[in-house]
Amino acid sequence: KEEESPGAGAAPSAGAGQVVQSGAPDGPTCSLDQMGYTKIDLKTAKVGFSQSEKEANPFRIAETQSIKDEAAKQGITQLTLTNANSQFTKQISDVEQMIDSGVQLLVVAPLNSDGWDSVFAKAKAKKVPIITIDRKINATPCTDYLTFIGSDFEEQGKRAADKMAEALGNKGSVAILLGSPGNNVTTLRTKGFKDQIAKIAPDVKIVFEQTGQFSREEGQKVSEQMLQANPDIAGIYAENDEMALGAVTALKGAGKSAGDVKIVSIDGTRGAVQGIVDGWLHSVIESNPRFGPLAFETATKFFNGEPVAQDIIISDREYTEANAKTDVANAY
Amino acid sequence: MTDVAVRTPAQRVRAWLPAYGVYVAIVVLLLFNIAFTENFLAWSNLRIQLIQVAPVVIVALGMALVIGTEGIDLSVGSVMALAAAFIPLYLGYGVVAAILVALIAGVAVGAVNGLLVARVGLQPIVATLALLVAGRGLALVVSDSQLREIRNPGLVELGSGSLFGLPYLVWIALALVLTVAFVVRRTVFGRRLLAIGGNRPAAELAGVPVGRVLVTVYVVSGTLAAVAGVLAVARIQASDASAVGVLIELSAITAVVVGGTPLSGGRVRVWGTVAGALLMQLVVATMIKHDLPSSTAEMVQAVIILVAVYAARERRSR
Amino acid sequence: MTLLEVAGVSKTFPGVRALDDVSFALQPGEVHALVGENGAGKSTLIKVLTGVYQPDDGAVRYRGEPVSFGTPLDAQRAGISTIYQEVNLVPLMSVARNLFLGREPRNALGLVDERRMNREAADVLTRYGVRTDVRRQLGTLALGAQQMVALARAVMVDAKVVIMDEPTSSLEPREVETLFGVIRDLHAQGIGIVYVSHRLDELYQICDRVTILRDGRVVHTGPLEELERIRLVSLMLGRDMAEVRREGVTGFTGEHEVQGAQPVLRAAGLRNRHKLHGVDLAVRPGEVVGLGGLLGAGRSETLKAIGGALPLDEGTVEVAGAPLRRRTSVGAVKAGIALLPEDRKAEGIVPSLSVRENIALAVLPRLSRLGLVSEKKIDTIVERFMTRLRIKASSPHQRVGDLSGGNQQKVLLARLLATAPKVLLLDEPTRGIDVGAKAEVQALVDELAAEGLGVVLVSSDAEELIEGADRVVVLRDGVVVGTLDGADVSTEGLLRTIAAASSAAASAATQEEAS
Amino acid sequence: MTQDVTVPPIAPPPESALRDERRADRLDRIVGTVQRQGALAVLVLVAAIGFAAFPNFRSLANAETILISAAPLALIALGMTFVIITGGIDLSVGSLYVLGGVVAAYASQWGVLAAFLAPLLLCGAFGVVNGVLVAYTRMAPFIVTLAALLGARGLMRALSNEGSETYLVRSEAFRAFGSGEFLGLAYPVWLALALFAGGAVLLGRTRFGASVYAIGGSEDAARLMGVAVRRTQVNVYVLSGLLAGLAGAVNAARLGSGVTVIGVGVELDAIAAVVIGGTLLTGGAGTVAGTIAGVLLLGVIQNLINQVGSVNISWQQVISGAFLAVVVVVQTYLTRLRRIQ
């Protein structure tokens, strides 16, 4: 009896897995000996995963699902999941509690890049390796934590800038829909975008930047206000797909038609890719949330004594008019 | 006890300001925008402001009634989410059915709030805090934490269509404002509600069915929040249980208080509440349009709230 | 030297000039009566004297020096101790804490010495006839006992001036005697006392001088002895002596004609843990039944139980033969029982609403159709009762919270009468009401009884009880210990019954002790 | 100070009545104690269940984790207890908590003393503004502190480049305060314990404490009884601001940085803890001991939910909301039992 199709994410791990972009042989590596930790068998080990935000957006849903699926695939039976519900201090105590309860490997999707001192101290004392995914922590790999797997958010911003410059023919005014204030992802995606625009397209003017809190509703509200104050806006850079889709609704409400304003966003959810197919979005830079396979592969290697890279940057795809139609099924 | 009809001009302003301070502030802000904001007077812009303020006004109406009984309803945002969560599940049975289910959810949460406050005797802020937390959780459970896009033409039309040039949303809000104003002013229920807010034991002794009135008030607040939830879905053309209505309780309370309704109960200013919501909408819009960073915007908002409430505060003779 | 003095003081509230060029002087060692009708400005003057309100105009001088107290605390520090009109203590705090608030005994570390405080509090209060666990919450005490705590608190400190705004309004004759003892003592120590009361007997018993206020102005000041009682009343009310004399001072006319033998109210076996232990009461139409007894006898509880405001463990209430099924206030009001609560501030008025809304509150269903109120009908009713009870307000739209105490009481009466009840339960109906209004209220009770209402009257004013009631039921510790009928309804009869019950109870207690 | 007044002798109430009353009072006090310690009772119960059901819950390390995570909220709730007992409310604590942390981390470059003093000064100043506005303008505390919530958060963002800059703690001593232990308990836990002991004395055994209760019980009566109402009100808001700032500093020391993304909704947690602890939101009654039980109860519940393992976060919210309601219903019921006496 459901008439509406879910906007996103019915079959999360079905899509494309992650591909490592860099880091492999030449960068610094880390091994069991280097850290002085002991070998364990992952199958019988207790593993903990700390998610940062509610699984209420496609990215988080896909991320958690991918960890769960891969753990099941590897035959790991003792997987503990916690969710910090966007409260950073809760995440800290969640992780500390998992260490207390004897987990032997931690996979953490950090809510924030700083503030992990107490966790690291505890983990080191108990010799629990920590793999951080999707967001990097400002600390020393191979000492404080094992390794980081994820995208380069600044790079994503730069790529979005490239797309925007291309779409606008290097001139015109652009609005930025920022993510939640203070969030590292927001900071880096903003920095990458602005730096790159300044470098490659000085005639593209950023005339507006307001937070849309990574949510569709706020994205829509802010866009509505923005469109009234800046009727001649040529492009919108949304720091996630949800805000971009909010902006689309706002554009429709303002009587614009598809393609009048070029929208570039980041994430690669199914709804946004469909937006490209429909002509409302110009392009989407992917941020792949399917960390499970890579994370457990890395852990297995590590516990086998092999060296693993200290920084595993995955290569993110991008969706444009050219591939959107064919790849929409791959989006999460 | 001689009546003194003569008042100095200063006294007259002082007597007048508490009741009309919000309107003055609105006019000041309007003038500022007309002078300094591009395209401000365009109908399309004014229309956007009205559309955006409509859900807050609707929620604030219920909040004003609750505050009139010396209560508070923190659960409104979660009720919006719950209503939103039910919509896509029942759209298969038609728009009307889906909306009805959403409203029933609002009635149910309101009834629980009301029973906790009136019969069990919980303090309103705690009872509704419990439902603020649990309600949001329930909404996520119901929606399976998924954002669902809505393509039902009826709902989309409700969210974006107009009648005589005014969006449906605004018509609905207006109708509700008029109804609530009428209820407060002209009905037995309205008077009883104010008496309860003014002195609950006294109202009880005077034969006011306190429990029934309180439950009704919270049910009304829950229902209005559910209406706002439905409208939010229609407007963003998606049901997003995790984001809809977040922190709207604070916006609603601010609108009510800035509009001159005291938190201590016993009085409800319906039009003041509308004005309070409009004022806060204008403040936010002004700051967005002038692209102030969120830090500055928040500090400016803080000051404006204080000034508006200061002007509208109850003066006690000393 | 004058102790405390005001000259040319004025104070205006929105719409009301509460004090108009008032001058007043208190000498050391005198008891100075301050009298006037409800709303004359007595309480306002006291609040101006003690820093609660700032005067618009005029000066306050204390021991010769001009002063301007910013807060009541300043006045207290300077040696002016005040008992304000409504009991102003903190109900949630313990009795001892209330007594010592702001001057708690402290130990060497500067911390509150709770033990000493409780001991001293118990000592002090026993002297005022209040025997209770001082760690109890004050709010659980009867109003009279609370009033005694307030009195003890005010007198405990080394004050130069003690101001009492209607201290006896909820006291028993016995406690009034205690209070007078205290006043005589303070008097002997050369302390100046301002005494406000509507009970004229009391004034003549203990006051030296009197100042009469009317409509915010001083109309007379001088030695009390020289002032004839009738003249005092006429000055207060601003009417001719002859007119006052004709009307007499109490409004009661005597016997009522009981109509019909069937009681309109019958309460049987009312029981509530700790408070009522089986009270029976029957009132016939047109009859006024008084409830007598000492403070804490359970009179208020009996009324509340009948009015549905106190949960009962056992007992039945019938109105005109029909038993009340829903034991709530709502049910009682519907059945035709109207209760005037003792504590009008906490349980009576809705201060934020207007006079009009307050009067209409209980009858809204009757003044409305399909849930919509009819403003016209309300106006009619409100006007009728405002005139009938001579409610003094700047308009029907004035906030009740801003009315004088007596007028608030009248508004409440108006609310009750508007419901056209069959049974009236009046708990201290003339508490804090001026002589004029008191006579009016009393006459009104007569009139209502004549119209066939059953009335239950509780009053700590023995005279009022004797004159007003056809029958007096005497309570003690939640049981009926006697009934006075016909010629027995007299002050002596009342005292005799109470005394007999006391000694019986005392001997019973001794026996129990012995076994 | 007591004047000698001779009071004419009057017959005291009969002994039997007094005895009756004493009996009633004893029951009253027992029920009262249960009610006041209701949170503690529930805490013991819940902990017992945890002990029986989850081996990991039993470990000492887990207890320490609960305590240290609870420390900042405990400090905030302590200040909130004072505010709520006066009949007020302080919504700004969440923002002051973040602001305190950011400022402490920034100031730590000048040493540990600066790291503590800077947030105390700044958040104390916010407390002064709150207090003065509440006490002198008669604006509702709810709205005054709501404005402060916005203002403090705005200021925090302004100081941290719209929240994007996280200052790291530069003082080793300050960092050591956050991570060090004494007798097996972390310093922040000791600090919280000490302040709670101080708070209990302040509230229960000083004239200031008496004024706090009096104002909450009846502001008008307190004023007429000569309580310095305004000064007391200013003081409680300052106290609340100081404690929120201190909580921020403690948290910054523990995390090693001034994290900007925390603190949203902390005021509601603090209010919930205070109310679970038996303090009346209408003011006039409450204890510091109850608050500490309330804070721990919230921490233990969260810990237990995590012990269960993979409870969906949505259900977690449903459970904690329902739990809050149940605890408060039980408490209200006990209070009512007591009032019927």
Ligand SMILES: Nc1ncnc2c1ncn2[C@@H]1O[C@H](COP(=O)(O)OP(=O)(O)OP(=O)(O)O)[C@@H](O)[C@H]1O
């Ligand atoms: N806070 C206030 N605001 C407005 N009007 C007030 C206020 N306080 C008193 N009044 C008005 O001032 C007048 C004097 O009141 P006040 O309380 O002094 O009378 P009173 O002589 O003490 O009467 P009572 O014997 O009934 O206690 C009344 O008309 C009253 O309505």
Ligand SMILES: Nc1ncnc2c1ncn2[C@@H]1O[C@H](COP(=O)(O)OP(=O)(O)OP(=O)(O)O)[C@@H](O)[C@H]1O
């Ligand atoms: N002298 C006293 N000292 C302490 N407590 C008292 C005293 N007298 C009464 N009480 C308390 O008052 C309560 C009962 O008061 P109640 O209201 O029934 O009195 P009442 O007969 O209605 O008198 P009133 O009409 O003055 O209120 C009991 O809880 C009793 O303990």
Ligand SMILES: [Mg+2]
């Ligand atoms: Mg008076």
Ligand SMILES: [Mg+2]
């Ligand atoms: Mg009584």
